[in-house]
Amino acid sequence: MTVFVLKRLLGTIPLMVGVSIIVFAILQGIPGGPLAVYLDNPFITAKDLALLRHQFGLDQPLYVQYLTWLGAYASGTWGVSYSSGEPVAKLIATRVPATLLLMGMSFAVATLFSIASGVYSAVRQYSAFDYGVTVFSFLGISMPVFWFGLMLQLLLAVHLGWLPVAGFGTAGRWTDILRHLIMPTMVLSLFTAGRWSRFTRAAVLEVLNQDYIRTARAKGLAERTVIFRHALRTSLIPVVTIMALDLAGLFSGAVVTETVFAWPGMGSLLIQSISNVDYPMLLAILMLSSFAVILSNLLADVLYGLLDPRVVYR
Amino acid sequence: MNADGRAGAPRRASLFRDARRRFARDRLATAGLIVLLLLGSSAAAAPFLARFAPNQVDLSHLDSPPSTAHWFGTDDLGRDEFSRALYAGRVSLSIGILSAVVAAIVGTTVGASAGYYGGLVEGALMRATDVVLSIPPLPLVIVLSAVVKPSPELLILVIAGIGWMGTARLVRGAFLTIRESEYVEAARAIGAGSVRVILRHALPNSLAPVIVAATLAVGNAIITESVLSFLGVGIQPPTASWGNMLHNAESTMATKPWLSIFPGLFILFSVLSVNALGDGLRDALDVRMKE
DSSP states (O other), X not given: OHHHHHHHHHHHHHHHHHHHHHHHXXXXXXXXXXXXXXXXXXXXXXXXHHHHHHHTTTXXXXXXXHHHHHHHHHTTOOOBOTTTOSBHHHHHHXXXXXXXXXXXXXXXXXXXXXXXXXHHHHHTTTSHHHHHHXXXXXXXXXXXXXXXXXXXXXXXXXXXXXXXXXXXOOTTOHXXXXXXXXXXXXXXXXXXXXXHHHHHHHHHHXXXXXXXXXXXXXXXXXXXXXXXXXXXXXXXXXXXXXXXXXXXXXXXXXXXXXXXXXXXXXXXXXXXXXXXXXXXXXXXXHHHHHHHHHHXXXXXXXXXXXXOTTOOOO | OOTTOXXXXXXXXXXXXXXXXXXXXXXXXXXXXXXXXXXXXXXXTHHHHOSSOTTOOOGGGTTOOSOSSSTTOBXXXXXXXXXXXXXXXXXXXXXXXXXXXXXXXXXXXXXXXHHHHOHHHHXXXXXXXXXXXXXXXXXHHHHHHHHHOOOHHHHHHHHHTTTSHHHHHHHHHHHHHHHTSHHHHHHHHTTOOHHHIIIIIIHHHTHHHHHHHHXXXXXXXXXXXXXXXXXXXXXXXTSOOHHHHHHHXXXXXXXXXXXXXXXXXXXXXXXXXXXXXXHHHHHHHOGGGGO
16 A cells, blocks of 8 residues: 555656646746846846846756756745745745635535435436436536626625625634635535536446345345445445546636635635736746645545555555 | 337448437437527627627717617627627637637547557657646636737637647547457558558547547637636637626626626526537447447
8 A cells, every 4th residue: 555655656756747847838938038027127238137147047958947947946946926026935825725715615515515416316316306406517517607706796795795795804703704705615616516416426326236236225225224335335436536636626716716706815816926927926826736736636546546445556 | 220129121320320319319418509509600690680899889878787779788888798799709609619629639639649659659648648637727728828818819729728638538548449459450451551540440430539528628618718818818808708798897797787697698508508519419429328
């Protein structure tokens, strides 16, 4: 098991290197390249630029630049934000908790909803409930997330006045923060809830057709025991895997959700950095979120191995 | 062989004939196709259907709510929202469809080369696919669009850039099986070259999943375009797209709700219908369904 995890961990290194090459290529594609920030400064002459270019090693061959840049990144030097002058790493760190709170809450809501509804609609296949869940899931995976957010704001905040339109609430006052969290959570969990619910339903249906389920029923076990002890455990294996794999998509959704609801997380930081043309920030967020995706894929792999006794470690 | 179970002369059953029959029985998928055709043709016929030019400013009718003259109301420049929504459909639908097509072509090429040639080519191509898959798609397109400030044509490439990996994996998988099949061996034995084997034998036999994936990708591409334009890094005004109409509407949503409701409904219905179509095609074409 330890060997298996270590092997997979080593396997993520080429992925991380690949991601860093793509991010470095984007950096080269920025008009003005790494020196873009100095181009608009009237006090910096062409001569200064040439000097800076030499000082920063930008006249070196591209692969030397890449290795230097990668080394700096690996040691935690992520550069300074163009817009605020503060270290990028520090600014991102202040935004991580809000994103984790929103993603964690949405993940929990989507998990509870999709497993409960997916299992129940598989057990009661073709019932009115099953039909309702299918329609809901279909709407969920087709909904433009940001527009759903706007419509919720219009209905629940502007017209009914039940919930605050946007923002995080007062730090430290949990009930206030939770009230602000309701709509963003609904918006962010909608797509995943729909997708996972369809997936759970299909997985449970497949397991219910297996021979060992028929055996369990033939033994005279209660239907409840058959479903929860025999069917559910097997059918949740692929569901757990897809959940871990979907974390990348959940982060994509968080970017949009945070922007619509002015939620002070990494996603809204990303969008602000675009308006501020803050390249070091953009690239750092891209790198960081990609690494998070790679690690969550690794987690999915390991979980699959842990949950499914049929998987043999090699 | 006959689907209705009657005995008789065996009819020639092709994948697509079977698929068409199954598809026609699927009411949701048929409804999706009809809605999509309606949306597409109304966008195509926008010059005939719209009573106003999309960018025609009317200072005497600023911010009017929906009325008989302006079905969806007007915006802060007095532009007719209905006309803009129709013209926006041309932009949003064609970007959605074309990005999915480009993504399908790129994915098929990558997957086919990897699956057919194997070895180093496969290793390199599939690792590259894994790398792109491990970057969160939306942040990647947002940053790319912010850097390249894309024209509509470039935007198609940018959106296709995050959508080809699934197809590449599918096609590679199909090719791995097909490569070992007897009909490919037979084709090689009579002297067919690689290109001929790929184009004539392997590709047609792995086409069904590609068609399904490409259809479902249209929905994703429509959403991606609308998100990018909503955030201000996609289609730039004054050209209307459903996404950038919502960009303008967001700040005045409370007082002028019609501006934010209608464009979103167009996005929702086009994505719903594409997804229904894709699901129907999957059921109709999927080989696993034929056991």
